[in-house]
Amino acid sequence: MRLRNISGSREMIAASDYVIQDPQEHRGSWNEVFGNDNPIRIEIGMGKGRFLMELAKRDPRINYVGVEKYSSVLLRGIQKMEAEPVQNLYFIRMDAEEITSVFGPEEVDRIYLNFSDPWPKDRHAKRRLPSREFLRRYDEILKRDGVIEFKTDNRDLFRFALDELEPAGWRLDRMTEDLHHDEEMMRDNVMTEYEERFSSIGNPIYKYIISR
Ligand code: SAH
Numbered sequence: 683m684r685l686r687n688i689s690g691s692r693e694m695i696a697a698s699d700y701v702i703q704d705p706q707e708h709r710g711s712w713n714e715v716f717g718n719d720n721p722i723r724i725e726i727g728m729g730k731g732r733f734l735m736e737l738a739k740r741d742p743r744i745n746y747v748g749v750e751k752y753s754s755v756l757l758r759g760i761q762k763m764e765a766e767p768v769q770n771l772y773f774i775r776m777d778a779e780e781i782t783s784v785f786g787p788e789e790v791d792r793i794y795l796n797f798s799d800p801w802p803k804d805r806h807a808k809r810r811l812p813s814r815e816f817l818r819r820y821d822e823i824l825k826r827d828g829v830i831e832f833k834t835d836n837r838d839l840f841r842f843a844l845d846e847l848e849p850a851g852w853r854l855d856r857m858t859e860d861l862h863h864d865e866e867m868m869r870d871n872v873m874t875e876y877e878e879r880f881s882s883i884g885n886p887i888y889k890y891i892i893s894r
């Protein structure tokens with residue numbers, strides 16, 4: 683997601699209490715950031731953050747962290763938090779390539795990937811968030827019994843993501859090629875901004891849940 687570069691967004695992010703400014707400093711001690719030992723779940727590429735804000739409101743006993751690369755997008759999330767603050771959610775502005783420098787081994791309980799950028803050119807496959815290169819990073823930070831949940835409306839990206847599992851040592855627990863007509867997988871579903879947009883024009887939504 684690219685929004686018009688909003689002037690001053692970096693400054694507003696640097697001044698926001700909802701953004702963790704030096705996330706590397708909390709590696710291995712995120713429980714201190716939240717002031718409790720509750721599980722930590724993260725969304726990588728959170729966009730404007732609506733999905734995480736809804737999850738955080740629904741379950742205050744889980745801690746959430748949203749990771750977003752672009753300041754102009756993250757700013758929208760901050761504005762939503764200012765309008766309706768939630769205690770158990772923080773944001774980080776960073777490229778997820780560096781995620782292992784921000785979370786320690788097995789520090790994360792669950793990872794959400796929602797409508798990740800498809801990077802359609804083969805030579806950019808490594809940048810895709812469900813690629814084997816990223817799965818290796820997630821393997822470091824995710825608890826042994828933790829899961830990754832991935833949703834997309836992009837068929838090619840979903841196929842690619844499925845093909846990456848075996849070489850990277852992951853196991854497919856559940857999947858659907860039409861989430862919105864899958865009663866069981868729809869239970870407790872929280873729509874993301876992209877999900878709302880793409881499902882409203884009739885695109886089926888793909889989803890998998892994986893573990894090792
Ligand atoms: N999850 C949201 C947004 C999807 S768009 C939703 O479902 O509505 C994908 C988002 O991922 C964009 O905001 C993009 O900036 C972010 N993103 C892409 N690559 C990233 C990376 N390497 N690190 C962090 N964020 C990334």
